[in-house]
Amino acid sequence: MNPADLLTQARVLLLDFDGPVCSVFASIPASTVADQLREILAEGGHAELPEAVAASADPFDVLRYAATLGADEARYVEAAFTAHEVEAIPGATPANGAHDLIEAWQVSGRPLAIVSNNSAAAISVYLDLYNLRPAVDTVQARTSSDAGLLKPSPHLLRQAIATLDVSPGDCVFVGDSVTDIQAAHAAGVRVIGYANKPGKRAKFTTAEADAITETLASLVPVS
Template sequence: MTVEEILNEASALLLDFDGPVCSVFAGIPASTVADQLRGVLADGGYTDLPKAVADSADPFDVLKYAASLGEDESRYVEAAFAAHEVEAIASATPTTGAHELIEAWHESNRPLAIVSNNGEPAISAYLDLHNLRTSINFVSARTRTNVAQLKPSPHLLDQAVAALDITPGRSVFIGDSTSDIEAAQAAGIRSIGYANKPGKRSSFGSVGADAIIHALTGLMITA
Protein backbone atom coordinates (compact mmCIF):
# COMPACT_ATOMS: atom_id res chain seq x y z
CA MET A 1 0.00 0.00 0.00
CA THR A 2 1.37 3.42 -0.93
CA VAL A 3 1.76 6.32 1.48
CA GLU A 4 -1.09 8.16 -0.24
CA GLU A 5 -3.38 5.13 0.06
CA ILE A 6 -2.62 4.82 3.77
CA LEU A 7 -3.30 8.51 4.33
CA ASN A 8 -6.46 8.66 2.29
CA GLU A 9 -7.93 5.54 3.92
CA ALA A 10 -7.32 6.94 7.40
CA SER A 11 -10.03 8.65 9.42
CA ALA A 12 -7.52 10.54 11.59
CA LEU A 13 -3.92 11.72 11.31
CA LEU A 14 -1.54 11.76 14.25
CA LEU A 15 1.69 13.73 13.95
CA ASP A 16 4.81 13.68 16.07
CA PHE A 17 5.98 17.23 16.81
CA ASP A 18 9.78 17.52 16.85
CA GLY A 19 10.75 16.43 13.34
CA PRO A 20 7.50 16.02 11.40
CA VAL A 21 6.19 19.48 12.36
CA CYS A 22 9.32 21.46 13.22
CA SER A 23 12.87 21.31 14.52
CA VAL A 24 12.33 22.40 18.12
CA PHE A 25 15.99 22.94 18.98
CA ALA A 26 17.11 24.56 15.73
CA GLY A 27 18.13 27.71 17.60
CA ILE A 28 18.99 26.29 21.01
CA PRO A 29 21.02 23.08 20.73
CA ALA A 30 19.54 20.07 22.49
CA SER A 31 22.98 19.45 24.02
CA THR A 32 22.77 22.84 25.76
CA VAL A 33 19.39 21.92 27.24
CA ALA A 34 20.78 18.56 28.38
CA ASP A 35 23.62 20.40 30.15
CA GLN A 36 21.13 22.68 31.87
CA LEU A 37 19.04 19.74 33.05
CA ARG A 38 22.17 18.11 34.47
CA GLY A 39 22.66 21.38 36.33
CA VAL A 40 19.24 20.96 37.92
CA LEU A 41 20.25 17.50 39.10
CA ALA A 42 23.55 18.86 40.40
CA ASP A 43 21.68 21.48 42.40
CA GLY A 44 19.82 18.60 44.01
CA GLY A 45 23.04 16.84 44.93
CA TYR A 46 23.23 14.47 41.98
CA THR A 47 26.72 15.07 40.62
CA ASP A 48 27.92 11.51 40.07
CA LEU A 49 25.78 10.61 37.06
CA PRO A 50 26.08 7.42 35.00
CA LYS A 51 28.44 8.01 32.08
CA ALA A 52 25.67 7.55 29.51
CA VAL A 53 23.65 10.30 31.19
CA ALA A 54 26.62 12.56 31.88
CA ASP A 55 27.76 12.42 28.25
CA SER A 56 24.39 12.48 26.49
CA ALA A 57 23.43 15.37 24.23
CA ASP A 58 19.77 14.33 24.46
CA PRO A 59 17.76 16.06 27.20
CA PHE A 60 15.31 13.17 27.22
CA ASP A 61 18.07 10.91 28.52
CA VAL A 62 18.53 13.26 31.47
CA LEU A 63 14.78 13.46 32.02
CA LYS A 64 14.39 9.69 32.04
CA TYR A 65 17.23 9.36 34.53
CA ALA A 66 15.66 12.01 36.77
CA ALA A 67 12.39 10.08 36.68
CA SER A 68 14.23 7.00 37.90
CA LEU A 69 15.46 8.92 40.97
CA GLY A 70 12.04 9.88 42.32
CA GLU A 71 8.95 12.05 41.87
CA ASP A 72 10.56 15.27 43.09
CA GLU A 73 13.59 14.89 40.82
CA SER A 74 11.34 14.08 37.87
CA ARG A 75 9.12 17.08 38.55
CA TYR A 76 11.99 19.55 38.88
CA VAL A 77 13.82 18.39 35.77
CA GLU A 78 10.62 18.16 33.70
CA ALA A 79 9.65 21.71 34.70
CA ALA A 80 13.07 23.00 33.64
CA PHE A 81 12.87 21.04 30.39
CA ALA A 82 9.41 22.41 29.62
CA ALA A 83 10.64 25.97 30.17
CA HIS A 84 13.59 25.45 27.82
CA GLU A 85 11.30 23.95 25.18
CA VAL A 86 9.02 26.99 25.30
CA GLU A 87 12.05 29.27 24.97
CA ALA A 88 13.23 27.25 21.97
CA ILE A 89 9.96 27.66 20.09
CA ALA A 90 10.81 31.23 19.09
CA SER A 91 13.67 29.88 16.96
CA ALA A 92 12.13 26.52 15.99
CA THR A 93 12.29 25.85 12.25
CA PRO A 94 9.12 24.58 10.53
CA THR A 95 9.60 21.34 8.63
CA THR A 96 9.19 21.88 4.89
CA GLY A 97 5.69 20.88 3.90
CA ALA A 98 4.44 20.30 7.45
CA HIS A 99 2.12 23.29 7.70
CA GLU A 100 0.73 22.56 4.23
CA LEU A 101 0.06 18.95 5.24
CA ILE A 102 -1.73 20.07 8.39
CA GLU A 103 -3.87 22.53 6.47
CA ALA A 104 -4.68 20.02 3.70
CA TRP A 105 -5.70 17.43 6.27
CA HIS A 106 -7.89 19.94 8.08
CA GLU A 107 -9.56 20.83 4.79
CA SER A 108 -10.35 17.14 4.25
CA ASN A 109 -12.64 17.39 7.32
CA ARG A 110 -10.79 14.70 9.24
CA PRO A 111 -9.36 15.17 12.76
CA LEU A 112 -5.67 15.68 13.43
CA ALA A 113 -3.76 15.33 16.68
CA ILE A 114 -0.20 16.14 17.71
CA VAL A 115 1.28 13.25 19.68
CA SER A 116 4.64 14.10 21.18
CA ASN A 117 7.12 13.46 23.97
CA ASN A 118 7.67 17.21 23.98
CA GLY A 119 5.83 19.30 26.54
CA GLU A 120 2.33 20.59 25.89
CA PRO A 121 3.26 24.26 26.65
CA ALA A 122 5.86 24.31 23.87
CA ILE A 123 3.52 22.68 21.36
CA SER A 124 0.76 25.14 22.21
CA ALA A 125 3.19 28.05 21.85
CA TYR A 126 4.20 26.82 18.39
CA LEU A 127 0.63 26.31 17.21
CA ASP A 128 -0.28 29.83 18.35
CA LEU A 129 2.86 31.37 16.83
CA HIS A 130 2.11 29.85 13.42
CA ASN A 131 -1.69 30.17 13.51
CA LEU A 132 -2.23 26.42 13.39
CA ARG A 133 -4.42 26.08 16.47
CA THR A 134 -7.70 25.80 14.59
CA SER A 135 -6.32 23.00 12.39
CA ILE A 136 -5.41 20.78 15.37
CA ASN A 137 -8.13 18.87 17.19
CA PHE A 138 -6.09 17.52 20.10
CA VAL A 139 -2.60 17.61 21.61
CA SER A 140 -1.36 14.52 23.43
CA ALA A 141 1.97 15.46 24.96
CA ARG A 142 4.31 15.23 27.93
CA THR A 143 3.15 16.57 31.27
CA ARG A 144 4.77 16.56 34.69
CA THR A 145 2.85 13.41 35.60
CA ASN A 146 3.29 11.16 32.55
CA VAL A 147 7.07 11.07 32.06
CA ALA A 148 7.07 7.29 32.56
CA GLN A 149 4.45 6.89 29.80
CA LEU A 150 6.23 8.60 26.91
CA LYS A 151 6.78 6.83 23.59
CA PRO A 152 7.63 4.01 22.89
CA SER A 153 4.78 3.45 25.35
CA PRO A 154 1.46 3.62 23.45
CA HIS A 155 -0.08 5.82 26.16
CA LEU A 156 0.01 9.14 24.29
CA LEU A 157 -1.34 7.53 21.11
CA ASP A 158 -4.08 5.73 23.03
CA GLN A 159 -5.02 9.06 24.60
CA ALA A 160 -5.17 10.77 21.20
CA VAL A 161 -7.40 8.24 19.44
CA ALA A 162 -9.71 8.15 22.46
CA ALA A 163 -10.01 11.95 22.41
CA LEU A 164 -10.70 11.95 18.68
CA ASP A 165 -13.20 9.08 19.09
CA ILE A 166 -11.49 7.13 16.28
CA THR A 167 -10.61 3.44 16.36
CA PRO A 168 -6.84 2.86 16.28
CA GLY A 169 -7.01 0.87 13.07
CA ARG A 170 -8.54 3.84 11.27
CA SER A 171 -5.69 6.16 12.29
CA VAL A 172 -2.18 6.75 10.97
CA PHE A 173 0.82 8.18 12.82
CA ILE A 174 3.77 9.96 11.22
CA GLY A 175 6.91 9.91 13.37
CA ASP A 176 10.63 10.31 12.87
CA SER A 177 12.02 7.79 15.39
CA THR A 178 11.88 4.05 15.93
CA SER A 179 10.19 4.69 19.27
CA ASP A 180 7.36 6.37 17.33
CA ILE A 181 6.91 3.29 15.16
CA GLU A 182 7.06 0.97 18.17
CA ALA A 183 4.45 3.06 19.99
CA ALA A 184 2.15 2.98 16.96
CA GLN A 185 2.46 -0.79 16.69
CA ALA A 186 1.67 -1.20 20.39
CA ALA A 187 -1.41 1.01 19.94
CA GLY A 188 -2.61 -0.82 16.82
CA ILE A 189 -2.11 2.25 14.62
CA ARG A 190 -0.59 2.34 11.14
CA SER A 191 2.73 4.13 11.02
CA ILE A 192 4.67 6.18 8.50
CA GLY A 193 8.34 6.72 9.25
CA TYR A 194 9.68 10.16 8.34
CA ALA A 195 13.27 9.41 7.36
CA ASN A 196 14.72 12.90 7.65
CA LYS A 197 18.27 11.73 8.41
CA PRO A 198 20.63 9.15 6.90
CA GLY A 199 20.13 5.64 8.23
CA LYS A 200 16.56 6.12 9.34
CA ARG A 201 15.06 4.29 6.37
CA SER A 202 16.74 1.02 7.33
CA SER A 203 15.85 1.57 11.00
CA PHE A 204 12.18 2.09 10.15
CA GLY A 205 12.20 -0.96 7.94
CA SER A 206 13.66 -3.08 10.73
CA VAL A 207 10.90 -2.14 13.17
CA GLY A 208 8.09 -2.61 10.67
CA ALA A 209 6.87 0.83 9.64
CA ASP A 210 3.92 0.53 7.25
CA ALA A 211 5.48 3.13 4.93
CA ILE A 212 8.50 5.41 4.81
CA ILE A 213 8.81 8.95 3.45
CA HIS A 214 11.77 11.31 3.07
CA ALA A 215 9.76 14.53 2.80
CA LEU A 216 6.34 15.87 3.72
CA THR A 217 5.97 17.76 0.45
CA GLY A 218 4.01 16.31 -2.43
CA LEU A 219 1.75 14.08 -0.37
CA MET A 220 -1.65 13.87 -2.05
CA ILE A 221 -4.44 14.36 0.49
CA THR A 222 -7.97 13.93 -0.81
CA ALA A 223 -11.13 15.03 0.94
Protein backbone atom coordinates in the same frame (compact mmCIF):
# COMPACT_ATOMS: atom_id res chain seq x y z
CA MET B 1 3.05 0.47 1.14
CA ASN B 2 3.05 3.84 -0.59
CA PRO B 3 2.80 6.46 2.22
CA ALA B 4 0.46 8.73 0.25
CA ASP B 5 -1.92 5.81 -0.34
CA LEU B 6 -1.82 4.94 3.35
CA LEU B 7 -2.70 8.50 4.27
CA THR B 8 -5.53 8.61 1.74
CA GLN B 9 -7.12 5.57 3.40
CA ALA B 10 -6.96 7.09 6.89
CA ARG B 11 -9.81 8.83 8.69
CA VAL B 12 -7.54 10.39 11.31
CA LEU B 13 -4.00 11.81 11.13
CA LEU B 14 -1.77 11.66 14.19
CA LEU B 15 1.42 13.73 13.98
CA ASP B 16 4.51 13.68 16.13
CA PHE B 17 5.73 17.22 16.84
CA ASP B 18 9.53 17.49 16.95
CA GLY B 19 10.50 16.35 13.45
CA PRO B 20 7.26 15.96 11.51
CA VAL B 21 5.98 19.44 12.42
CA CYS B 22 9.16 21.36 13.25
CA SER B 23 12.69 21.20 14.58
CA VAL B 24 12.13 22.34 18.15
CA PHE B 25 15.77 22.93 19.02
CA ALA B 26 16.88 24.58 15.78
CA SER B 27 18.02 27.69 17.66
CA ILE B 28 18.91 26.16 21.03
CA PRO B 29 20.78 22.86 20.57
CA ALA B 30 19.24 19.89 22.35
CA SER B 31 22.69 19.11 23.74
CA THR B 32 22.74 22.51 25.48
CA VAL B 33 19.37 21.77 27.05
CA ALA B 34 20.62 18.36 28.19
CA ASP B 35 23.64 20.04 29.80
CA GLN B 36 21.40 22.48 31.66
CA LEU B 37 19.21 19.64 32.92
CA ARG B 38 22.29 17.82 34.15
CA GLU B 39 23.28 20.98 36.05
CA ILE B 40 19.95 20.88 37.87
CA LEU B 41 20.66 17.31 38.95
CA ALA B 42 24.16 18.31 40.06
CA GLU B 43 22.76 21.16 42.13
CA GLY B 44 20.51 18.60 43.80
CA GLY B 45 23.47 16.42 44.71
CA HIS B 46 23.44 14.12 41.70
CA ALA B 47 26.69 15.07 40.02
CA GLU B 48 27.81 11.49 39.37
CA LEU B 49 25.71 10.24 36.47
CA PRO B 50 25.85 7.01 34.50
CA GLU B 51 28.17 7.40 31.52
CA ALA B 52 25.34 7.14 28.98
CA VAL B 53 23.35 9.89 30.72
CA ALA B 54 26.40 12.11 31.25
CA ALA B 55 27.33 11.94 27.57
CA SER B 56 23.85 12.10 26.03
CA ALA B 57 22.82 15.05 23.85
CA ASP B 58 19.15 14.11 24.33
CA PRO B 59 17.30 15.94 27.13
CA PHE B 60 14.82 13.06 27.33
CA ASP B 61 17.61 10.76 28.50
CA VAL B 62 18.25 13.13 31.40
CA LEU B 63 14.53 13.35 32.18
CA ARG B 64 14.13 9.59 32.21
CA TYR B 65 17.14 9.22 34.49
CA ALA B 66 15.83 11.93 36.82
CA ALA B 67 12.62 9.92 37.15
CA THR B 68 14.65 7.03 38.57
CA LEU B 69 16.06 9.27 41.29
CA GLY B 70 12.77 10.40 42.77
CA ALA B 71 9.62 12.44 42.27
CA ASP B 72 11.24 15.75 43.22
CA GLU B 73 14.16 15.30 40.84
CA ALA B 74 11.82 14.35 38.01
CA ARG B 75 9.58 17.33 38.69
CA TYR B 76 12.45 19.86 38.79
CA VAL B 77 14.04 18.52 35.61
CA GLU B 78 10.74 18.32 33.74
CA ALA B 79 9.81 21.89 34.69
CA ALA B 80 13.16 23.16 33.45
CA PHE B 81 12.86 21.09 30.29
CA THR B 82 9.44 22.58 29.56
CA ALA B 83 10.79 26.10 30.09
CA HIS B 84 13.62 25.46 27.63
CA GLU B 85 11.20 24.01 25.05
CA VAL B 86 8.93 27.04 25.30
CA GLU B 87 11.96 29.34 24.99
CA ALA B 88 13.08 27.45 21.87
CA ILE B 89 9.76 27.65 20.01
CA PRO B 90 10.23 31.11 18.43
CA GLY B 91 13.39 29.77 16.78
CA ALA B 92 11.91 26.40 15.83
CA THR B 93 12.14 25.62 12.11
CA PRO B 94 8.96 24.28 10.47
CA ALA B 95 9.49 20.99 8.64
CA ASN B 96 9.27 21.37 4.87
CA GLY B 97 5.69 20.62 3.88
CA ALA B 98 4.41 20.17 7.44
CA HIS B 99 2.12 23.19 7.56
CA ASP B 100 0.83 22.40 4.06
CA LEU B 101 -0.01 18.87 5.20
CA ILE B 102 -1.81 20.12 8.32
CA GLU B 103 -3.81 22.65 6.36
CA ALA B 104 -4.66 20.17 3.58
CA TRP B 105 -5.84 17.68 6.18
CA GLN B 106 -8.07 20.34 7.72
CA VAL B 107 -9.58 21.07 4.30
CA SER B 108 -10.32 17.35 3.91
CA GLY B 109 -12.56 17.59 7.00
CA ARG B 110 -10.83 14.80 8.91
CA PRO B 111 -9.56 15.01 12.52
CA LEU B 112 -5.91 15.69 13.29
CA ALA B 113 -4.04 15.23 16.57
CA ILE B 114 -0.52 16.08 17.60
CA VAL B 115 0.93 13.30 19.74
CA SER B 116 4.30 14.13 21.21
CA ASN B 117 6.77 13.60 24.03
CA ASN B 118 7.39 17.33 23.93
CA SER B 119 5.56 19.52 26.42
CA ALA B 120 1.98 20.53 25.74
CA ALA B 121 2.96 24.07 26.72
CA ALA B 122 5.58 24.34 23.96
CA ILE B 123 3.25 22.86 21.34
CA SER B 124 0.55 25.33 22.32
CA VAL B 125 2.94 28.24 21.79
CA TYR B 126 3.88 26.89 18.35
CA LEU B 127 0.29 26.42 17.23
CA ASP B 128 -0.54 30.00 18.22
CA LEU B 129 2.64 31.36 16.63
CA TYR B 130 1.69 29.90 13.25
CA ASN B 131 -2.09 30.14 13.62
CA LEU B 132 -2.43 26.36 13.32
CA ARG B 133 -4.67 25.79 16.34
CA PRO B 134 -7.91 25.67 14.30
CA ALA B 135 -6.46 22.79 12.26
CA VAL B 136 -5.59 20.65 15.30
CA ASP B 137 -8.41 18.84 17.08
CA THR B 138 -6.41 17.67 20.08
CA VAL B 139 -2.88 17.73 21.49
CA GLN B 140 -1.71 14.76 23.54
CA ALA B 141 1.71 15.58 24.90
CA ARG B 142 3.85 15.77 28.03
CA THR B 143 2.01 17.37 30.92
CA SER B 144 3.80 15.77 33.87
CA SER B 145 7.14 14.39 34.98
CA ASP B 146 5.97 10.79 34.55
CA ALA B 147 8.40 9.58 31.87
CA GLY B 148 6.61 6.23 31.76
CA LEU B 149 3.74 7.85 29.86
CA LEU B 150 5.98 8.93 27.00
CA LYS B 151 6.59 7.03 23.77
CA PRO B 152 7.52 4.21 23.20
CA SER B 153 4.58 3.76 25.57
CA PRO B 154 1.33 3.82 23.58
CA HIS B 155 -0.31 5.97 26.28
CA LEU B 156 -0.38 9.27 24.37
CA LEU B 157 -1.58 7.63 21.16
CA ARG B 158 -4.36 5.88 23.05
CA GLN B 159 -5.32 9.19 24.67
CA ALA B 160 -5.62 10.81 21.26
CA ILE B 161 -7.69 7.93 19.90
CA ALA B 162 -10.03 8.05 22.91
CA THR B 163 -10.37 11.83 22.77
CA LEU B 164 -11.29 11.73 19.08
CA ASP B 165 -13.60 8.75 19.69
CA VAL B 166 -12.20 6.73 16.81
CA SER B 167 -10.70 3.26 16.48
CA PRO B 168 -6.96 2.59 16.09
CA GLY B 169 -7.61 1.22 12.62
CA ASP B 170 -8.95 4.60 11.53
CA CYS B 171 -5.63 6.29 12.27
CA VAL B 172 -2.24 6.82 10.69
CA PHE B 173 0.63 8.18 12.79
CA VAL B 174 3.58 10.04 11.28
CA GLY B 175 6.69 9.88 13.45
CA ASP B 176 10.42 10.30 12.97
CA SER B 177 11.86 7.89 15.55
CA VAL B 178 11.95 4.18 16.23
CA THR B 179 10.11 4.83 19.51
CA ASP B 180 7.28 6.35 17.44
CA ILE B 181 7.09 3.14 15.40
CA GLN B 182 7.07 1.05 18.57
CA ALA B 183 4.36 3.15 20.20
CA ALA B 184 2.19 2.93 17.07
CA HIS B 185 2.52 -0.85 16.92
CA ALA B 186 1.60 -1.11 20.61
CA ALA B 187 -1.47 1.07 20.04
CA GLY B 188 -2.57 -0.84 16.93
CA VAL B 189 -2.08 2.20 14.71
CA ARG B 190 -0.56 2.19 11.22
CA VAL B 191 2.56 4.31 11.05
CA ILE B 192 4.55 6.25 8.48
CA GLY B 193 8.20 6.68 9.36
CA TYR B 194 9.46 10.15 8.46
CA ALA B 195 13.06 9.47 7.45
CA ASN B 196 14.31 13.04 7.67
CA LYS B 197 17.93 12.09 8.39
CA PRO B 198 20.41 9.61 6.88
CA GLY B 199 20.11 6.10 8.28
CA LYS B 200 16.51 6.42 9.42
CA ARG B 201 15.03 4.54 6.45
CA ALA B 202 16.98 1.41 7.39
CA LYS B 203 15.97 1.74 11.05
CA PHE B 204 12.30 2.18 10.16
CA THR B 205 12.43 -0.80 7.83
CA THR B 206 13.84 -2.93 10.64
CA ALA B 207 11.18 -1.57 13.02
CA GLU B 208 8.51 -2.55 10.46
CA ALA B 209 6.95 0.83 9.75
CA ASP B 210 3.93 0.46 7.48
CA ALA B 211 5.37 3.05 5.12
CA ILE B 212 8.37 5.37 4.96
CA THR B 213 8.74 8.83 3.45
CA GLU B 214 11.69 11.17 3.24
CA THR B 215 9.55 14.21 2.52
CA LEU B 216 6.25 15.45 3.89
CA ALA B 217 5.62 17.37 0.68
CA SER B 218 4.98 14.04 -1.06
CA LEU B 219 1.94 13.56 1.20
CA VAL B 220 0.35 16.81 0.02
CA PRO B 221 -2.23 17.32 -1.36
CA VAL B 222 -4.29 14.98 0.74
CA SER B 223 -7.14 13.29 -1.12
